[in-house]
Amino acid sequence: MRSENEASGQKPRSFIEQARRAQIMASAIEVIAEVGFAKASLALIAKHAGISKGVISYHFAGKDELMEQVVDHVYSGIADFVLARMEGESTATGLLRTHLLTVAEHMRDHRVQLMALGEIFHNLRLPDGSPRYGITANEELYESLERIYRFGQSTGEFRRFDTRVMAITHSSAVDNMFAYWAAYPEHDLDAHARELVEIFLRAVR
Amino acid sequence: MRSENEASGQKPRSFIEQARRAQIMASAIEVIAEVGFAKASLALIAKHAGISKGVISYHFAGKDELMEQVVDHVYSGIADFVLARMEGESTATGLLRTHLLTVAEHMRDHRVQLMALGEIFHNLRLPDGSPRYGITANEELYESLERIYRFGQSTGEFRRFDTRVMAITHSSAVDNMFAYWAAYPEHDLDAHARELVEIFLRAVR
DNA sequence: CTAATTTTTGGCCATGCGGTCAGAAAATGA
DNA sequence: TCATTTTCTGACCGCATGGCCAAAAATTAG
Structure with missing residues (x-):
């Protein structure tokens, strides 16, 4: 940024x-x-x-600023990597597949960064006690996923469905793919990502 | 228990x-x-x-025991409610639909309990610093979901797929449905659950 | 009623926290 | 070289925490 x-x-x-x-x-x-x-x-x-x-x-300035800088750093690392890979895709199907596979590929090389990101995301709080990054911090991500799904609906690739629910489900599937792999490092991340592609392509078809 | x-x-x-x-x-x-x-x-x-x-x-005995008792109490509340509703179902499709809809129904009446459960789940640690309940604490849940999916595969209702990945994805979809609704109380929980039924039934078909 | 037991209180403790600061050390520039 | 600025150290502060305990209060038993 x-x-x-x-x-x-x-x-x-x-x-x-x-x-x-x-x-x-x-x-x-x-x-x-x-x-x-x-x-x-x-x-x-x-x-x-x-x-x-x-x-x-x-x-x-303080611990909070340090934590926020870490979040910015790691988060923009993901965004840059994934968005660059998605640029070539012209179909919603391609965008969806590329997003899932690229995110998994990025995870493979940034395990500790993403573990730290998750910890801060779940735990950092504002002085008043409310979460600094809650679910609400995913709004931007949800909107960009919804754009892909709506695009697919507009081209007729995808059926009609609630794009917000689909975006939430998609995002949570990715988050938990990482969390599972972080806990079980022998888990096959790429195979998991390919399964997700299959699941979501069938779900929207 | x-x-x-x-x-x-x-x-x-x-x-x-x-x-x-x-x-x-x-x-x-x-x-x-x-x-x-x-x-x-x-x-x-x-x-x-x-x-x-x-x-x-x-x-x-200490704060940790209190937290663990809370987890046991809330968790078995969910399990009892959901399992009772699933008892009548004989098809994998019915089990899947009932599970998703019943969990959502239970959430509606147990908002604060589930918020507390999630907080403890994410934050409580053993004396040595490792998580008390990490992803690994979901093993039992994953296995029971996998049983449903494998049952559907054995009857021919469901296609072949990796049941572990499906269980992880299913579980995370439910968790995030709750988290989203907890952050946006005006969100339509039942409609969300019905969308999830549609998504997962299409994904396994 | 009285003695024994269970339960509650409120203050105390050691620990670790984030943050601050005076002064030492290092880097910079004329 | 020497004065100025930047950077670093290690000690210190106030505060909140989980846990502990002696004594008071409440309950129960004989």
Whole structure:
């Protein structure tokens, strides 16, 4: 989303600043994936990175900003990868198949990042106690999936159905494919994704 | 699972004991549903129940036991309700439809219980830091869903497919139907469930 | 009624948390 | 080289947590 010298903000980040932020985010991802969100304290993240705890406070406004940066980083990594692969597709069927297979392929190489993403997603809360990212944070994803399904309906590839329910179901199938594979690493991710293609293509036909 | 005087354990629970445990569990459910697992402290649960914090320690071995009792209680509530409704069904198609519709019906009347269940499921950890209930806690559910799908395959109602992937997808569709409705209470739960029936029956046909 | 037992209270404890800060160290620039 | 700025350290703060316990209160038994 942000290249490196946005017109909006203040001075550009120094080299050290960028490197430290990246290092701290990477450490946070690894710690969260290993011990879970609740036990991923700043002290532990700092220790794992081999730095003093104060450095995190120096480079980030607080724990919440660090977590949000991690989410942005990991999430845009997925989006960039998947959207690039979908660009060539012209049919709704092709878009659907490519989306499912590409997401699975990306998961294979980003296990810890996605585990951390899920932990933060489920646990981070605003100061008032309400979830920072709840289901409501999926709205953008739901809308882009609905666009594919409506496109398929408009071309006659797909039957009529509630596109919102289909998008929710699709999204949850992908999330749980990852969660299952994260718990059982020997599970065949690609085969799972191919099964999902079959399931959803039959469901919409 | 446990009626009221199991042969296994020690002395039966006194009346006061049972009442207090039920009261504390109910309070825990409401507090967790409202402020989330992380902020649901024993102090808050006690205050919400109008009792002193020490009472909880007196009636439960610790916070973990309280949480596990809540999970057992809510979970067996679902299982009892859904299994009773499924008893009359003789076809795999009927079992599948009944399962989806009955789960949705149960959700409608047990919003806070299920919100609390989800919070505990996602957040409770063993002393060593590993999840108390992860995806692996779904094994029993997956197996019972797989039994339905394999039954349908054996009668020729359903095509051949990977029953494990189907069970995971089915289970996640139900979980997210609830999560979406919990976030958007005006969402039509019954219509959602009927869409799921359509989706899965087409997927297996 | 009295003694024994169960239950409740409210304060206390050690622990770990996120965040802050003064000063040391390192990098930068003239 | 030396002054200035950036970066880092390690100690410290206030706070909330889960758990503990002595004593009070309530209940039960004889």
